[in-house]
Amino acid sequence: MSFALLLIALVLLGSAAAAMLSRNLIHSALLLTGAWAGIAAFYLWAGAEFVAFAQVLVYVGAVSMVVLFAVLLTRQGATAAPVEFDSYKRVVGSIITAGGVGGVLLGAIFGTPLDVPAAPSPAALTVRQLGLQLMGPYAAALLIVGVILTVALLGAIVIAAVDKPEDPAP
């Protein structure tokens, strides 16, 4: 258990929990951006640099901007009204559910004999090897992901666009 992993875990879980507990949507979105940056730090710590930079580009850069735009476009009024929790019962039920799922997961982790080599070899996966794999055996998957992204973004524009421009705006 290294000190760096502990620090990353504290920052990550702390900012994620604070984002889920916050009553201000803007604060939630910004704290979530911090949590995503923490996940990128975990990837860097684990030796997956390319994935860390992809995480920073996609989540910290793009998805957080989309979330902030959605928060600002769906604002109720000029003042930032606090987003209250729905009901006490629902919060307690969700915490019980999450605790139960967490208990099952932790029990499975500690109850499973994991096939771990005694001394893990240092990660030897360069970006060049990754690119060769993406262009070789995974080329079809890469093309399909490109098509999925194009279709999804076009669909997002179609969904979010005003559907009846001839109607007078209410």
Place this chain on the structure above:
Amino acid sequence: MSMLQACLVLSSLLFCVGLAGALARSNTILVLLGIELMLNAANLNFIAFWRYGPHPGAGTGVIFVLFAIAVAAAEAAVGLALVIAVHRHRKSVRLQDANSLKG
């Protein structure tokens, strides 16, 4: 506790935070963010198993995470577009107010 177990515990806790947030909040954007957190927790598992598994030379875990990030970005864009569309029709982002299809 080995490093692999520590990483798995971290991702389980992150998954639980996302699950609790997605279930407890009624704001649609916060529910989507909770789901994003759960997706990211799954990605942490891939990286942990790639790094501490028996075959770290094979880049399968890394490539799977790259594809998962791409699909999650598409999901976030479509989900937030849906939130904006629902807000235009209902003037609300509460999940309980979007119940037109309920019988």
